[in-house]
Amino acid sequence: MGHKNKKSLIRQVQENLQEKLTRGMGVSRHECKQNHATADKIFSINTFKTYLKANVGFVTFCKENYGCKTLEDCRSHVDDFLQHRIESGVSSFTSKMEASAIGKLYGESTTAFCPTPSRHRNAVVRSRGVKGMDRHFSEAKNSKLVDFCRATGLRRMEVAACKGSHLVPCETPSGEMFHGIGILVPNGKGGKTRIVPICAPKQVADQIIQQCKEAGNGKLFEKVHAAADVHGYRAEYASNFYSAVARDTNTLKGHQRYVCRGDKAGVVYDRSALRQTSMALGHNRVEVVANSYLYNL
Numbered sequence: 001m002g003h004k005n006k007k008s009l010i011r012q013v014q015e016n017l018q019e020k021l022t023r024g025m026g027v028s029r030h031e032c033k034q035n036h037a038t039a040d041k042i043f044s045i046n047t048f049k050t051y052l053k054a055n056v057g058f059v060t061f062c063k064e065n066y067g068c069k070t071l072e073d074c075r076s077h078v079d080d081f082l083q084h085r086i087e088s089g090v091s092s093f094t095s096k097m098e099a100s101a102i103g104k105l106y107g108e109s110t111t112a113f114c115p116t117p118s119r120h121r122n123a124v125v126r127s128r129g130v131k132g133m134d135r136h137f138s139e140a141k142n143s144k145l146v147d148f149c150r151a152t153g154l155r156r157m158e159v160a161a162c163k164g165s166h167l168v169p170c171e172t173p174s175g176e177m178f179h180g181i182g183i184l185v186p187n188g189k190g191g192k193t194r195i196v197p198i199c200a201p202k203q204v205a206d207q208i209i210q211q212c213k214e215a216g217n218g219k220l221f222e223k224v225h226a227a228a229d230v231h232g233y234r235a236e237y238a239s240n241f242y243s244a245v246a247r248d249t250n251t252l253k254g255h256q257r258y259v260c261r262g263d264k265a266g267v268v269y270d271r272s273a274l275r276q277t278s279m280a281l282g283h284n285r286v287e288v289v290a291n292s293y294l295y296n297l
Helices: 009-024 029-034 045-066 071-075 078-087 092-106 132-136 145-150 156-161 200-213 231-245 272-282 285-293
Strands: 168-171 178-185 194-199 257-259 268-270
Touching: 009 045, 009 092, 009 168, 045 071, 045 078, 045 092, 045 156, 045 178, 078 132, 092 268, 145 156, 145 200, 145 231, 156 168, 156 231, 168 200, 178 200, 194 231, 194 272, 231 268, 257 272, 257 285, 272 285
Parallel strands: none
Antiparallel strands: 168 178, 178 194, 257 268
């Protein structure tokens, strides 16, 4: 009799993705992309957690519907799962993510699977409009947290890890919204380090300086409330930062302009200002800022 895999499907998924995380941690994702060497690597803990959850859903579906016991058994049912998810009404963003997660599991491109619906910017609902959970969070009672998030644009995990000692002097653009100070992010997305210029009125900047002095080597916030719309504040930071550094697009030459496509077709931005905003947010692509953060500009 041949050897049977006695590990559960979920365990098989965990070990598979853990190996890829081990290979990718501390490695330059940018260099790996240039060398087409990303298939066997996961570059961040958050991506690992997201892909793990998606793949657990996938293998559970395969086990319950087809009696699968190994990842090899599940491979032939990828399209069935994705189609099931599409028909169940998940968003195009979710179905794309799940396809990417399964592709990572098998080391394959998502082009090997059935096509998923196209993503459109106007389908994004996160941080747009009032949500039910917003009623459980008082911005007035958490004004220091809200002001800090709006002034720095940090991600939720970056805010939670921020210490008073992370306040540092830095080069900033000229203008009344910048004060020659920033926040050091020693371990941002993908393990990258960056310094984020504080972009806020002087009163708010002074408040953050005092807050950092009082915190010293301790954390600025004991807890970041789960209902705080950190991504929404991050978008406000992006809009304020871009507006503070952007030039009049009517005065710019072709290569200095960024012209949007899709459902923002025809909207024009200052490419240099987008790049500066992107760096402050910890992104590499200007199109991410233009399409996912500046939805009010």
